[in-house]
Amino acid sequence: MIADLDFSIVGRTLPYLTGGLQYTVQITVVAAIGGTVFGTLLAMARLSALKPLALAAAGYVNLMRSIPLLLVIFWFYFLVPVILQSLTGAERPPQIGAERSAYITFIMFEAAYFCEIMRAGIQSIPKGQAGAASALGLTYWRSMQLVILPQAFRNMLPVLLTQTIILFQDVSLVSLLNVTDFVGAATKVAQRDSRVVEMYLFVAVVYLALCWALSSGVRRLQTKIAIIR
Amino acid sequence: MLAAGLQWTLIVAALAWIAAFVLGSVIGVARTTDRAWLVRLGNGYVELFRNIPLIVQFFVWFFVVPGVIPPVKRWVVSVDPLTFQLVTSVVCLGLFTAARLAEQVRAGIQSLARGQRDAGYALGLSQVQTYRYVLLPMAYRIIIPPLTSELMNLIKNTAVAYSIGLTELFFRTREMGEMTFRYFEAFGAATVIYAAIAFASNRLMALLERRVAVPGYIGAHK
Numbered sequence: 001m002i003a004d005l006d007f008s009i010v011g012r013t014l015p016y017l018t019g020g021l022q023y024t025v026q027i028t029v030v031a032a033i034g035g036t037v038f039g040t041l042l043a044m045a046r047l048s049a050l051k052p053l054a055l056a057a058a059g060y061v062n063l064m065r066s067i068p069l070l071l072v073i074f075w076f077y078f079l080v081p082v083i084l085q086s087l088t089g090a091e092r093p094p095q096i097g098a099e100r101s102a103y104i105t106f107i108m109f110e111a112a113y114f115c116e117i118m119r120a121g122i123q124s125i126p127k128g129q130a131g132a133a134s135a136l137g138l139t140y141w142r143s144m145q146l147v148i149l150p151q152a153f154r155n156m157l158p159v160l161l162t163q164t165i166i167l168f169q170d171v172s173l174v175s176l177l178n179v180t181d182f183v184g185a186a187t188k189v190a191q192r193d194s195r196v197v198e199m200y201l202f203v204a205v206v207y208l209a210l211c212w213a214l215s216s217g218v219r220r221l222q223t224k225i226a227i228i229r
Numbered sequence: 230m231l232a233a234g235l236q237w238t239l240i241v242a243a244l245a246w247i248a249a250f251v252l253g254s255v256i257g258v259a260r261t262t263d264r265a266w267l268v269r270l271g272n273g274y275v276e277l278f279r280n281i282p283l284i285v286q287f288f289v290w291f292f293v294v295p296g297v298i299p300p301v302k303r304w305v306v307s308v309d310p311l312t313f314q315l316v317t318s319v320v321c322l323g324l325f326t327a328a329r330l331a332e333q334v335r336a337g338i339q340s341l342a343r344g345q346r347d348a349g350y351a352l353g354l355s356q357v358q359t360y361r362y363v364l365l366p367m368a369y370r371i372i373i374p375p376l377t378s379e380l381m382n383l384i385k386n387t388a389v390a391y392s393i394g395l396t397e398l399f400f401r402t403r404e405m406g407e408m409t410f411r412y413f414e415a416f417g418a419a420t421v422i423y424a425a426i427a428f429a430s431n432r433l434m435a436l437l438e439r440r441v442a443v444p445g446y447i448g449a450h451k
Contacts, residue, residue: 005297066381066427067420068388070399075420078412169282176284176392183285190292197296200288204281211280 009195010202013185020185021206023099024171027181031106031171032164038107039114040149046119057115064112070173076105077177098177105174110167117159121152158222165214169207182206231418234401239426241318241397242384248323249330249383256327257334258360271331278328283321283389290321291393310394318390318397326383333375337368370441377434381427398422 010017045057064072080101081093088094125148133143153160175184183203190199260271278286291314295302305313341364349359388399396404398419406415 063420063424066385067423068385068399070388070391071402071416071419071423074403075416078416169280172282172284173389183282183288196288196292200285200293204285204289204293207282207285208277208280212276215276215280 005198006195007198007202009189009193009198013189016189017182017185017202020180020182023180024168024182027102027106027171027174028164028168030103031110031167032160034103034107035110035114035167036118036160038111040118042111042115043118043122044144046115047122061112061115064109065116069109069170070176072109073102073105073173073177076108077101080104098174098179102171102174102177102179106167106171110163113163114160117156117163118152120159121156122148124155125151154225157225158218161218161221162215165211165218168214169211172207230405231398231401231422234396234398235422237315237396238384238387238398241315241322241387241390241395244319245322245326245387246380246383248319249326252323252327253330254334254365256331257338258365260331260335261338262356271335275328275331278325279332283325283386284392286325287317287321287389287392290317311396314390314393314395317393318387318395322383322386322390325386326379329379329382330376333372333379334368336375337372338364340371341367367443370443371446373434373438373441377431377438380430380434384426384430385423 042057042061045053046061048054048057077098081096084090084096085093129147129151130143133147138146171181172183174181175187178184180188186199186203190196256271256274259267260275262268281289295305345363345367346359349363350356354362387397390397391400391403394400402415402419406412409415
């Protein structure tokens, strides 16, 4: 049975597969950066003294975290055109396609997870730091920017990177919307050439190698940061 | 229609949770023993299952395993598709979640003071008995909060079984949207159901957490 396997299919379709992998990496990078920015803002909102703002942020984060990512992906796939339509006042919902709506989906979804990480980071900073910042006459925004967030960010860097590795794996779910990410590309080749076994084995090995290398990198970084403290 | 889907979601989640709990405990314990090969085996398992996306693991169990192991192939052809989808989902989610639980169980055992283990041995307990009567009863009670989030993750992850065509809640949601063209209503209903399950399991675990809290720890209310 194993003798029937033909891995030359991987070599022949490699450019197509790398194209898929490139899309996966692009989404990961954009969503990690966007998610960190929005997540930090959400974390500040959750910790805000303004009750309605804190409640709204908490509601958003809890909702996002309690439903499956797959459901979120389909929600945004249907919602984004409708929202864009109402924003631009166009007559019909714009056809933006699953490839592009996925960027928005993952930024919004990851923001909820990055929010909880940044909230823990901000809360781990001693109160004296915020007190010292305001004693120096810094405004809320300046003290966040110059004192609190840089420290919170550095403390949480390993956790943020670990979440990014999870995000890198989660992007594979967009293949169910027929998007040509790494898994989507493999699926299309697998179906066209009836080489399902070879393609999915290849995909599994590539993910394993990449994520294993990345997570051991994060572990090394963690010990480095731990020495500084 | 959604209720029929919900039924499979809950059944798969429950069976996978039991499998993951047993296997995850065994692997978590293996990683805290003093046998290097057991530790390495446990670490290898966790790395393997944590570094491959869940959907790829589903495809591996569904397409690759029957493709390369002839006896599995013969079995797959002999049963009806639903049985095969259910077994695949439970095995896949069970082994995937076991890797995560193993990590929690290991952390729980390692959070205990070294003296606990030594005290067990000093009482003349064997290694197995020390784990059974001293270390595990403490470790399980300490790791209930992370176990709660793993349970909620597992329930959410059952939606990925849609990728192999299991007619669970998410599958039924899409089907309902496509049949009626009322996507927003269908997805809204599914969102409410998933959020309700997450909330219910969270409350249930919080109740358990209070019941078994270790007296004297910060988490204990008494």
